[in-house]
Amino acid sequence: MMLVPRKRDFDLFDDVFNDSFFKINESKIMQTDIKEHDDSFELLIDLPGFNREDIKMNIEDGYLIINAKTSNDNEEKDHKGKFVRKERYYGECSRSFYIGNDVDEEDIKANFKNGTLRIEVPKKEERKQVEEKKYIEIKD
16 A cells, blocks of 8 residues: 555656745745735735744834744654655744834734734834924025
8 A cells, every 4th residue: 555645647847847946936835915905904924834822023124024933843753653755844934024114013913813824014104204404504
């Protein structure tokens, strides 16, 4: 009995070039949808296999930074035998989004449910520093 999935049509070319090595720019981790509302932006980030405790967010230099980290330490201890194939992601990933310098941590709302992180970032107008005009005195 074989427990490895089989393809009906064997095509060596497709098997080689569909390998993840050739899809470096195509990440399945932290895929994000961004919706614009009247007063906010909503980010929907896919993080399947992560727990809420695995996710950290902070603001740095006007960027909202999301880090997620998971490991397979417990899973490897629970299983006997060896894996023939592993496709689940274990490791650390990060994304950042520019939100401006006027949004504070307290302004952002986030929740995590069913592997999707939902973040609401309010729209705030940038504070413009009013510069007092200085004139050069013209003498006779």
